[in-house]
Amino acid sequence: MKVTEVRSTALSVPLDRPMFVGNKSRVFSRFNPVVVQVMTDEGVNGFGIAFSEEDKRVKTLKAAVDEVGEVILGQDIFRWEEAWATLFEATGHMGHRGYGIYALSAIDSALWVIRAKALGMPLSRLLGGYRDEVPAYASHKLFRDWSLDELQKDAAALVGQGFRCVKMNMGDKPLAAEVERLRVVREAVGDDIDIMVDANWSWSVPQAVKIGRALEPYDVRWLEDPVASDDPEDLCRVASALAIPIAAGETFCTKYEFRGLLEKRAAHALIVDLQRVGGVTEWVKVAAMADAWKIPVASHLFDEFSAHLVAAVPNGFMVEYMPWWDVIYQEPPVVENGYMRITDAPGLGIELDPGALQRYRMQ
Ligand SMILES: [Mg+2]
Structure with a gap:
């Protein structure tokens, strides 16, 4: 063929x-x-x-x-x-x-x-077939412009929709305000739901350590991209100072860049982005490299592919649910009771909607 x-x-x-x-x-x-x-x-x-x-x-x-x-x-x-x-x-x-x-x-x-x-066969089975359902976390709400009321309302709503893990964004506010935002989300979701915090490279190393320590009482599942640099050395300095696990990797390209992150043990979990890492071929290689260090891998965006990738490998941890372009699919990915399920449908089990491609096409 x-x-x-x-x-x-x-x-x-x-x-x-x-x-x-x-x-x-x-x-x-x-x-x-x-x-x-x-x-x-x-x-x-x-x-x-x-x-x-x-x-x-x-x-x-x-x-x-x-x-x-x-x-x-x-x-x-x-x-x-x-x-x-x-x-x-x-x-x-x-x-x-x-x-x-x-x-x-x-x-x-x-x-x-x-x-x-x-x-x-479904893509996940061709790549390893480790499991047929993967936990997904809600990443599409709780951004830094959400008011405290909106944070509470939407965090509770996500739990009501079945999510067992939600991510919130930080990075532009003073320490006390950031901590308060986490506090209200923790209050809204209760003690049994995981909360992740993504700082999108907003802080210096000292800032990340100071804010990270203030976040610790609220049981954060991971602190993602805390520092302005993607330098593994800087991530190590933050990781060694905090009890909160560090997640990083979404901007790293190919196995050659992930090698340094792993060798330095700079992150407790890798976030691997399909379009930056080098496609499916490279995604599963990076996952295998991480497995040698017993480090879990989570996906970044691309739910339609990522559910298969995370399901395929033994150290697949979680899928990021971010439905930015779901409208282009006939049957977009769904999360039920906090999980995305792989069906027996060949390929992704998802097909493009030709009408949507016409509707959203750029001239
Ligand atoms: Mg991120």
Whole structure:
């Protein structure tokens, strides 16, 4: 089975409510998935996603996908290491961070959907099949512009929807205000629900240590990306000073960058982003590397793929539920009683909605 065509479609999907994360410069009101559809000579097709946001730099991303896609025409579907190596070599001059790796990742992921469909099995089973349901945490509410009342109301609502773990955002407020926001969320969800805190690289090392210690009484499951630097040494300094576990990794690209994070034992849990790591091929390799240190891996975004990835590997910990572009699917991923379930459907078990692709298409 060989690749015959790589087709990309750039979309612009608005959020119901703009999203404020980390420091004040990060505000998102819409996301731009570039849908990458890969066709084969036997009629089995798959898709992957790369994305930008705020309708910016979308043409560049689409062009990167289109140009990188040319190198994979004629590729034997089941030679996945050969396919990945070809894509990696083709993106050398673009760079193995940013849009070069985004294009590679989306195409690599589409190829994995084709493989699973061709074998008639869900992707998670092809990749290891460790389990058929994975816990998912709510990551789509509780941002830094939520009022205290909104934090309490929405945190309680998420628990009412079945989530056993919720994430809240911090990073732009004085220590006392951040602690108060955590306190009200803890009060709203009770003692049996896990709370994660994501600081989106907002603090210096001393700030992270000081605020982290003040958060400790509220039983935080993990503190994510506490420091402005992604330097493993800085993360180690924070981790060694706190009782709260540290999670990091969403901006790390390829196994080569994760190697340093693991060797330094800079995080208690890895967050692996499908489009930055290098697609499905590289995601499972990083998970295997982490397993050698007995470090759990969680996903970043891309629920439609991430549920399969986290389900496939023995150290898969949790899926981040973030339904930014669910509207483009016929049957978007669902969380029931805090879990995402893998069905027997081949591939992802999720198909694109052609009408939605037309509706959200960028001109
Ligand atoms: Mg994060």
